[in-house]
Amino acid sequence: MSTASGRTSGAVRAKSDPLDLAGIDDMLSPEEKAVRAAVRQVCDTAVDPYVAEWFEKGELPAIRELAKELGGLGLLGMHLEGYGCAGMSAVDYGLACMELEASDSGIRSLVSVQGSLAMYAIRQHGSEEQKRRWLPPMAAGEAIGCFGLTEPDHGSDPAGMLTRAVRDGGDWVLDGRKMWITNGSVADVAVVWARAEEGVRGFVVPTDTPGFSAPLIKHKLSLRASVTSELVLDGVRLPGDAMLPEVRGLRGPLSCLNEARYGIVWGAMGAARSSLAAALEYAGQRTQFGKAIAGFQLTQEKLAHMAVELTCGTLLALHLGRRKDGPGLRPEQVSMGKLNNVNKALDICRSARTVLGANGISLEYPVIRHMANLESVLTYEGTPEMHKLVIGQAMTGLPAFR
Template identity: 65%
Template sequence: MPAHQPLPTTTTIENLLDLDSLLSAEDRDLRTMVRGFGEQRLRPQIAEWFEAGQVPVRELAAEIGKLGLLGMHLQGYGCSGSTATAYGLVCQELEAVDSGLRSLVSVQGSLAMFAIHRWGSEEQRTRWLPGMAAGELIGCFGLTEPDFGSNPGGMRTTARRDGSDWILNGSKMWITNASVADVAIIWARSKEGVLGFAVPTSTPGFHATEMTRKLSLRASVTSEIHLDDVRVPEDARLPEAQGLKAPLSCLSEARFGIVFGAVGAARDCLQTTLDYVGTRAVFDRPLAGYQLTQAKIADMAVELGKAQLLALHLGRLKDEGRIRPEQVSVGKLNNVREAIKIARQCRTLLGANGITLEYPVLRHANNLESVLTYEGTSEVHQLVIGEALTGVGAFR
C-alpha cells in the first residue's frame, strides 16, 4: 500500500504557541546557524558515533570553537559575551542532535571555562581561556567522586601544602572529556576548606581513563581521574574559590544549559514522531488519524511548549541578573522530567522502529536517563525547591 500523504498544515511544533515572537532576530539567526551546523555536520554521523561509543572531541571542539559557541556567554578572552538566552538556544539545538554534543559545549564553557573566568586569576584567564574558546584546548571539571555525587561536601580528594606547592591526591568519576583534556578543574578538600585548581593534565601523577560499556551518552567521552601525589604550584590554585559555593556556582551554570537542552531532545523526538505517524499505515489508515495517537501528540506538544516557555523565562531572568538557584532547579527538574516522558511516549508510537538507531528517539531517551541524574538528580532539585519554599533544609 502506498504511503499515506498527510494533509498540508501550517501549524508546527515550533509555531503552535508562536514562540518565535519571543525571540529577537539575532536569536533566531543564531538558532538557524547552529541548527544548520547540526543537520549538516553532526546528524549524519551521530548514530554511528553513538553505536561505536566514540566521538571526535578535539575535531568537533575546533569546529564549534570557530562558530564562537564555546564559553559564548562569558566576557572577554576570546568569548563573545552573548546573552544567556542565546546560549540556551545553542544548547537546545545541539541537544536536538544528541545530549553528548551539548554536554561537550556545556562542560567546556559552563563548567571548566566558567570556573576559570569567575574564580581564577587574571594570569589563569589569559593562559587558558582564549585557547579553550577556540576549541584548541579542552577542559574538564573534576568534582564528582566514586562515593560522592549528590553530596560533594563529602569529597575525599585532598590538597596539602608542601612549601610553595600543593599536593593533590584522590579520585574523580564520571568526568566528561577528562581523558582528552588539556586542563582539569579539580576540587579538593584542604585545611583552608574546599579549593579549586587548574591542573594541566600533563602533570606527573595525573591519570585519566575513559569509562566504557555505557548505555547512555555514548557520543560523549566519560572518564575517571586518579590523582597520585600531583604537585602543582600556588599559581594553579583558583584564588577566588574557597568553599563549596564556587563549584556549586559552576553547576548552576551548567544546569541552566540543560533547561534548554532537554527541550531540544524532546522536540527532536516529537518531530520525528509526527513525521512517522503521518506516513505509517495501520489497519489501512495513517497512524496519525487515530484519536489515541492525536491525544498523545497533543499532550506531548503542550508539555513541550510549557517547557520551552519556562526555559525562555529563566533565560530572561538570567539576562537581567535576577535568577536564583531554586529557579534553575525548577527548570532542570521539570524540563528533563518532561523530556524523558516525551521520548518514551514517542518510542511507543514508532513501535519496533523506535528501538533502532534509524530513528533518534530511544537514543534520546537513553541519553536523558543520564541528564536526569547529572548536575543534580531530580531528588536533589526537589529538595532545593522544597527548602526555598519551606525554609527548612531536608538534605540530611
C-alpha cells in the first residue's frame, strides 16, 4: 500500500548502494557475483597495493607472476572452451574485465590481449596442433601471448599493412614491423598478421625465432603499468604449419578485435566506478566553508551526473553481455558499447578529478591514473571515429570509410 507521499508503507527498504542506485546487482546471478568477488579479491591483494608505483615508474615488474596468478584463477581465455580454458559466460568475462580495470586499464589489457586476441585467434582459427601446443600454457599464465596487427603507418586501415609473408619452399618468411603491441617484450608467442600472395594470413610465431625482436616502447604517459612494444620481423623463417589455417583475409583479425572490444565495454565502467568511488569518499571528508563539500549543490550535481552515466554504461554492458551469451552480438553493437562507454568513463574521470581538486592529480588517488589510461583505451581497438562509421554504416547501409 502506498501513502499519499508515494512512499511504500510496511516493509523497510534496504539502504541503496551509492555506486549502484539502479540496483543492477539484482540482475546478476549468485554465480556471476561470485566470479566478480573472486576477481576483486585477487586485485585487492595482487594489484591495488602496487599499481600506483608501477604506473609512476612506468613498469610492470611482476607480469609473469601476475599472469600465473590470473591464470590460476581461470581468467586467461576464461570465455573460451576446452584446452585448459574455463569456458565461462560472456557476462562472467565482462564482470572480470570491470574489476580488472577498476584496478588499472593496463591489467585488464594484459588479460584482454592474452585471452581475447592471442588465445582467441588460435582457438578460433588455429590448427589442432597449434591449439594443443599453446592454449593450455597460455590459460595457466605459464606462456604469455601478444597480437601483432597495428603497424607504424597503418592503424585504422589494416588493409594497408606492409608486413609480408613469402613462401620459401615449405617455409614462410616474414618481414615487417608492428607497433603498440601489448605484452610484446615479454611474450612467448605472437600472433602476427601479414600480407601473403593469397591475402592477409595469421601466423603463430614463437618469440625465440631468429629475426624476431620486440623492443620496449618507452616515454608513455598512459597505460604505464603495461608492457607495450614494437615487433620487428627481419627474415623470420617459420614452418608451413605456423600459419593459422582456418581463416583468410581481414575477417580473421577483425573477429579477434571484436572480442577484445567487448571486454573494453565492461572495463571502462570499472575505471569509471573507481573514480566515482574516490570522488564520493573524498567529498564526504573534504571540508570547505565549514562543511563537507558533499553537502554543496554543485558537488552533488557532479556526483549525480556521474552516477547516472555509470548506470547507463553498465546497463549497456550487461545488455550486450546477455546478447553475446544468447542471440549473438553484431559488430555495430560492440562499436556502440565501446564508443559510448569509453567516452562516458572519460567524462566521469574528468568530473571526479574536479571534485578532488588539486588532489585529483596525485597518484595517492586512482583518478588521474584512470583518466590517463582511458586516453589510450579511447583510441585502441578502434578510434571513436571508426566506431561512429561502423554504426553509421549499420544505420544507412552505406560505407563511409573512404
